[in-house]
Amino acid sequence: MKELDHERFFEPFIDEVDGVACVPASYADADIARITSPLGWRFPLILDEETSLSAQVASCFSAPSSSRFGPYCDNIVGMNWELPDRRRVRVGERVVKSTTGYDILRFLLATDGRFGRATEYVLRLRPACDGGGIVFFDGPQGSLESAATELMHSCYIHWLESMDWLTTGPQDARLRIGIHCPQDEWPIFLMHLDSIAKGRGLLTTVTEGNGQVFDGLPDLVLKTTPDRVISLARDMAQYPGVRSIALCAPAMVHVYLPSGTEAAAVVKKMVWPLADGLHSLGGGWKSRHVECPLFGTDEASWVKSLAKEWGVAA
Amino acid sequence: MTSTPLRDRLLRKIPNVRALVSPAQLAGYDADGLGYKRFVPDLVVIPSDAAELARVVGFLHGERVPICLRGAGTSLSGGPVAAQGGAIIHTSRLRAISKICPEGLWCEVECGVNLNQLDEALQPSGLCYPPDPSSGPVCTIGGNVASNAGGAHCFRYGVTSNYVLGVEVVMLDGTLRRFGGPAGGHGPWREDWKRFMIGSEGTLCAFTRFWLRLTPRPEKVWTFRATYPDLQSTERAIHGLVRHPAFPVAIELMDPRAVALVETSSMAVGLPQDHFLIVAEIDGPAALVDRRAESVAQVLRDAGSADVLFSDDSEMRAKLFKARKAMGGLLGQVRPDYLVQDAVIPKRALADLLGFIYAEADRAGIPVVTVMHAGDGNLHPNFLFDSRKPGDLEKVETISKRLMMRVLNVGGALSGEHGIGNDKSLYMGMVFGPTSLRMQWAVPQVFNPAHQFNPLKVFPERRFAA
Numbered sequence: 001m002k003e004l005d006h007e008r009f010f011e012p013f014i015d016e017v018d019g020v021a022c023v024p025a026s027y028a029d030a031d032i033a034r035i036t037s038p039l040g041w042r043f044p045l046i047l048d049e050e051t052s053l054s055a056q057v058a059s060c061f062s063a064p065s066s067s068r069f070g071p072y073c074d075n076i077v078g079m080n081w082e083l084p085d086r087r088r089v090r091v092g093e094r095v096v097k098s099t100t101g102y103d104i105l106r107f108l109l110a111t112d113g114r115f116g117r118a119t120e121y122v123l124r125l126r127p128a129c130d131g132g133g134i135v136f137f138d139g140p141q142g143s144l145e146s147a148a149t150e151l152m153h154s155c156y157i158h159w160l161e162s163m164d165w166l167t168t169g170p171q172d173a174r175l176r177i178g179i180h181c182p183q184d185e186w187p188i189f190l191m192h193l194d195s196i197a198k199g200r201g202l203l204t205t206v207t208e209g210n211g212q213v214f215d216g217l218p219d220l221v222l223k224t225t226p227d228r229v230i231s232l233a234r235d236m237a238q239y240p241g242v243r244s245i246a247l248c249a250p251a252m253v254h255v256y257l258p259s260g261t262e263a264a265a266v267v268k269k270m271v272w273p274l275a276d277g278l279h280s281l282g283g284g285w286k287s288r289h290v291e292c293p294l295f296g297t298d299e300a301s302w303v304k305s306l307a308k309e310w311g312v313a314a
Numbered sequence: 315m316t317s318t319p320l321r322d323r324l325l326r327k328i329p330n331v332r333a334l335v336s337p338a339q340l341a342g343y344d345a346d347g348l349g350y351k352r353f354v355p356d357l358v359v360i361p362s363d364a365a366e367l368a369r370v371v372g373f374l375h376g377e378r379v380p381i382c383l384r385g386a387g388t389s390l391s392g393g394p395v396a397a398q399g400g401a402i403i404h405t406s407r408l409r410a411i412s413k414i415c416p417e418g419l420w421c422e423v424e425c426g427v428n429l430n431q432l433d434e435a436l437q438p439s440g441l442c443y444p445p446d447p448s449s450g451p452v453c454t455i456g457g458n459v460a461s462n463a464g465g466a467h468c469f470r471y472g473v474t475s476n477y478v479l480g481v482e483v484v485m486l487d488g489t490l491r492r493f494g495g496p497a498g499g500h501g502p503w504r505e506d507w508k509r510f511m512i513g514s515e516g517t518l519c520a521f522t523r524f525w526l527r528l529t530p531r532p533e534k535v536w537t538f539r540a541t542y543p544d545l546q547s548t549e550r551a552i553h554g555l556v557r558h559p560a561f562p563v564a565i566e567l568m569d570p571r572a573v574a575l576v577e578t579s580s581m582a583v584g585l586p587q588d589h590f591l592i593v594a595e596i597d598g599p600a601a602l603v604d605r606r607a608e609s610v611a612q613v614l615r616d617a618g619s620a621d622v623l624f625s626d627d628s629e630m631r632a633k634l635f636k637a638r639k640a641m642g643g644l645l646g647q648v649r650p651d652y653l654v655q656d657a658v659i660p661k662r663a664l665a666d667l668l669g670f671i672y673a674e675a676d677r678a679g680i681p682v683v684t685v686m687h688a689g690d691g692n693l694h695p696n697f698l699f700d701s702r703k704p705g706d707l708e709k710v711e712t713i714s715k716r717l718m719m720r721v722l723n724v725g726g727a728l729s730g731e732h733g734i735g736n737d738k739s740l741y742m743g744m745v746f747g748p749t750s751l752r753m754q755w756a757v758p759q760v761f762n763p764a765h766q767f768n769p770l771k772v773f774p775e776r777r778f779a780a
Contacts, residue, residue, distance in 0.1 A: 003743035007750060017553050017662045018691065040557065061499075073509075074476055089750040095658040097473060097690040098727035099462035099513045100734060100745060101772065102757040106475070106509040110500070127557045152419070153440070155530045156599050158470075182559050188601050223499035227417035251497060279502040282480040282495015282525060295502045302760050303505065309756030 008090050009080050010120055014039065019125040020077065020094055025054035025118040029214075032123070041125035044068075044161065044180070045075050048216045053121060058112050059217045059288045060254070064162035064178060067249035069126065073106040078122035081108060083115070084312045094122050112286065115312055131183030132161065132211035135193050137175040139202035144175045145230055147196050148248050151177070152226060156192060157249055161211040165230045165246035167237040175202075180211035215245055218254035220267050222274065223283040226251045232274075239270060251283075263289040320357055320377065320401075327373050332360040343402050347390040347449075348737055350651045350701035355382070355396035360404045364424070364482070364490065364522035367403065371520055372488025374401050375766060378780040382768050383516045385426060385454030388447075389461060390654055391735030393515050397770040398778055403520065405456050411435050412523070419528045420479055420496045425456030425521040441528040444471035447731065448642060456521045462513035464731030466638075467595070469689030470563045471529075473731060475512045480525035483511060483518075486762055496525045510757050515733045516768040517776065518761040532563075532597030536607045537631035540619035541573075541589035545665050547618030548590040552661060552688045554613040555594055560606040565689035566593040566638050569668065572683035572696075573637065579647065581640035583633065592619075592688070593638050595631075641685060648681055649698035653710050653737075655717060659726035661691045670720050671695045671713075678709040692730035693721075719744065739774045 014021040016039040023032055029046045032053070036042055044065040047056050056063070062071040069075055078092030092098070092105035108115060137147055148165060151157055161178035179189045190206065197204045224232050226248060233246035233253045241258030255270070257263055267287045278284055286292060294300045321333045334340060335357055344352045356379070361367040374381045380400030387394055396402055408424035411432060415421065416439045423432060429443075429450040436442055446465035447453055457463070459481065464473040480494030480501070493501060493508035500506050511518055542548040548567065555565050568576075568591040577587045585591060596603050596610055607624060614622045625631055645652045659667055668684065675682035681698040697713060699706040718728055718741045728738050728745060746754055758765060758776065769778040 004745070004747045004751075007747035015660060015662070017556070018660050019557065070472065070476060074472060083749075087749050089747070089753060091750070091753075093658070093727045094725050095660060095691055095727050095730075097464060097468070097658050097687075097692055097730040099473075099731060100728045101742065101754045103462075103475065103509045103513050104753055104757070107506060110506040110509070127559055127561070129559050153416070153530055154599070155532045155597070157530060158532075159598060159602060185559075185602060185605065188605065192599070192601065223497050225415075225418040225420065225497045227415070227419075275502075278497070278499070280495075281497040282492070282499055282501045283497030284499035284501060292500075292504045294504050299503055299505070299507075302507070305760045306756055309759050310753055 007088065009088065010078055010090055010094060010122055012120065016041065018095070019127070020096065020122055021125055022094070022120050022122045025079070025121050026052045028052055036125055037128065040128050042128040043123045043125055044212065045072055046212065046214065049214050051217055054118055056217065057109060060221050061110070061223065062247055062250040062252050064164055064213050064215065064247055067160055067162045067247060068158065071250060073109045075124045076109060076121050077124050079105065079118045080120040082117055082119050083310065087311070088119070092122065096124055112291070115307070115310060129180055129182045131186040132180040133186065133206055133208040134211060134213065135177045135179070135190070136205040137197050137202045138205070139200065141173050143200035143202055144173055147200055147202060148175055148230065150196060152248055162213060163248045164213070165233050165248060167233055168243045169237055170234065173234070176213065178211035178213055215254065216256065217288065219257040219263050219289060220255040220270060220285065220287045222253040222255070222278060222285050224251050224253070224278060225281055225283070229253060236270065318357065320379065323377070324359065324373055328366065328369050331366060331370060334358040343384065343387070343404070344395065346387045346392060346394050348392040348653065348735070350707065351392050351395070351736070353395045353397050353399070355402045356399050357401040358404055359401055360407055362407050364408060367405070367408065367520060367522055368484045368488050368490055370403055371484045371486065375486050375488060380769050380778045381766055383456070383520050385457035386428070386449070386452045388449040388453045389457060389733065389735060390656070391461070391729070391732045391737045393461060393733055393735035393771060394457065397736050405454065408522065414439055415496065416441060418496055421526050421528055422523060423455055423526060424523050425454060427455045429453055429455065429458065436528065440531055442531045443477060443526055443528055445474045445477060455524055455526070459512055459521060459524060460514065460516050461733035462731065464687065464690070464692065466564045466566055466687060469565055469687065470561050477527045478508065478512050478524060479527050481508050481511050481521060482523040484520040484522060486519070486766060490522065494525065498527065513733065515735060515771050517758055517772055518767060520767070534600040534603050534626060535595055535597040535631065536603055536610070536624055536626045537634045538594045538610060538614060538622065538624040539634040540592050540614040540622045541586055542592070542617070542619055543589055545590065545668065548592065549664060551592055551614050551617035551619065554617055555610070556661070556689055558610060558613055560596045560603070560610050562594045562596050562610070562689060564593070564595040565687070567591070567686040567688040568638060568641065569684040572641050572685055575644050575648070575683050576637045576640055579644050581636070581644065583637050585637060591637060593635055638685070641683070645683070645696055645698060649700050651701045652696050652698045653714065654694050654696045655714055656729045656732040657693045657718065657721040657726050658730040659691045659693055659721055659724055661688070663724040663726070666724060667693060667720065671717060674713045674716060678713060680706070680709055680713065690730060715741065734772045736771055739770070739772055742773055
């Protein structure tokens with residue numbers, strides 16, 4: 001059987017039948033939308049309108065709309081990758097479903113540039129709808145948490161673009177729910193959310209739109225389980241000036257430090273007391289200001305072996 | 315024969331472990347769903363728990379014999395077979411569902427837990443684990459994770475890798491390691507090593523337990539069935555469903571040959587035999603799906619179907635799905651053997667690929683019926699043959715090879731949910747260029763450099779040199 005003597009690469013494309021597109025990793029939201037919107041598709045996993053997709057992927061595992069669509073690694077199905085020595089390879093496929101060899105794609109997406117960088121991504125797109133909006137719940141934190149729990153355990157959670165717990169201090173919290181849907185379904189969502197709010201004495205504020213929220217790149221990301229994510233966000237907001245957002249379904253806390261903070265020092269101060277507890281749950285943390293350390297000699301030797309085989313410096 | 319030197323040494327080291335060596339016992343382990351490729355192991359070990367499994371791996375590692383892990387053996391790619399001889403470790407006794415955490419939306423299960431067993435256990439919680447390969451009544455979670463299994467309802471819900479939060483594994487030296495856990499992150503590790511383990515087809519480590527993500531069960535389901543006289547109208551229906559805001563959980567296609575197979579059997583449901591069949595499902599909150607049902611039906615009608623049926627009644631829904639579910643069991647009525655391929659293609663290439671499959675199979679005189687998880691572009695042509703008939707197997711393998719080349723040429727993937735095993739390992743050189751192949755090879759170099767775990771799988775050069 002004739003073996004390939006060259007690398008295959010993805011060329012930029014959009015497939016309006018399959019709902020996949022190959023775009024430069026440097027593209028930001030508007031660049032992607034310019035290609036996808038005219039064909040009725042969208043890529044919803046955007047944290048920050050201005051920042052490149054590669055920077056967003058490097059700083060976070062998930063965006064608010066991961067509540068509905070999963071983390072970045074479930075929505076980037078292929079990429080062109082440049083190793084540190086400038087050799088380029090294709091990783092993954094242009095079709096959504098594949099189990100062909102080892103899953104280097106998902107591994108690399110979580111490596112924060114230690115083994116090179118993506119130059120193009122193949123994105124899984126989603127149908128764009130003409131309706132939706134943002135619904136805020138306000139009221140006592142116990143009632144808000146109860147509302148979040150009910151939504152998390154109902155099948156409505158599959159259809160909510162996002163459900164995020166926003167907090168800027170121990171006494172301050174809101175539940176923000178994003179919805180992206182056909183215009184004629186918007187009243188159904190509103191009625192359901194209204195019944196949940198009314199049953200708990202919560203106030204609702206509604207803004208119509210497309211349900212997308214842009215919170216910006218967090219300084220610190222914490223990964224835990226869905227039943228612990230709100231309390232973790234609350235704990236983080238006890239640090240002065242810190243804003244924290246719990247992405248309820250992906251069970252991520254995005255932490256935003258006040259401007260002028262010495263980010264690396266503060267991140268370490270926040271993370272060290274938490275790390276063991278998060279790790280015991282199989283969770284963890286990542287920050288664009290501080291690199292996670294290797295875990296003992298085993299991981300160091302695995303990384304060294306991988307780096308040697310991949311021809312990159314460990 | 316109930317004793318061999320290897321078995322005797324194993325029993326001296328681990329006195330009460332169950333170890334099989336008689337030919338009658340080994341015969342049950344010589345093949346998987348790819349039944350015509352047979353490899354008899356030298357020994358089958360059935361450990362009673364994870365600790366014993368770890369000791370068995372450590373022992374076999376020291377003995378320098380190939381080690382193959384096996385769940386229910388329902389793989390369709392020649393994965394859990396002793397292709398280079400050696401020992402099979404059968405995980406059938408690791409069947410504990412250790413914990414279901416409804417609040418945290420996760421569960422902890424041992425690798426031998428069966429998919430339907432898990433579903434039954436989850437029923438009272440109102441939660442579910444969505445991947446649903448058709449072998450669900452038999453297959454194990456361990457096998458599902460090893461091959462990154464999918465199923466009919468994966469178009470919206472995703473495949474196994476979307477639901478594995480953590481894995482506990484036995485490394486080659488017999489040590490237990492955990493990657494991830496209930497929270498689904500890296501755990502203490504800097505890198506996300508579990509990504510390599512999931513879908514690795516038993517070539518890196520032995521799974522013992524998993525932490526799986528759970529999700530609320532749908533409140534209501536609507537099932538749709540429609541037939542189409544030609545491929546063009548069928549494609550219109552698929553394309554319309556794929557971008558419908560109801561986001562169907564399943565879009566299943568049967569070609570006219572598959573429909574005819576059902577309709578000429580005792581499982582006939584009254585479909586026109588020369589038509590394509592689409593079965594689709596939507597699910598979600600009742601208020602939403604009830605509103606969407608008519609518009610989904612309209613998409614099917616607008617594409618050109620004159621007989622769209624849809625229902626939310628569970629009995630009727632089962633009838634609408636009956637032809638699709640019945641087909642697999644009917645294959646053996648045509649020929650004693652079958653090979654089901656598992657390519658994923660861009661959906662716009664469906665006509666090209668189906669035409670190619672028909673032309674190749676008809677020319678070779680090999681009956682073929684095709685089904686497809688159409689939402690994902692996951693094509694399953696079933697080539698029916700008789701491996702005892704000289705030349706039949708060679709014909710099927712030639713068609714498969716040519717089909718896979720065509721799949722790659724249209725931008726598709728070799729496998730969507732069955733894995734590579736030893737069935738498609740020869741084609742891997744057509745997928746990866748020199749550098750990307752080196753990157754692939756680097757992964758077993760880290761964890762299983764001598765290829766003692768499951769040799770001759772995924773890449774044909776992975777031969778264990780004892």
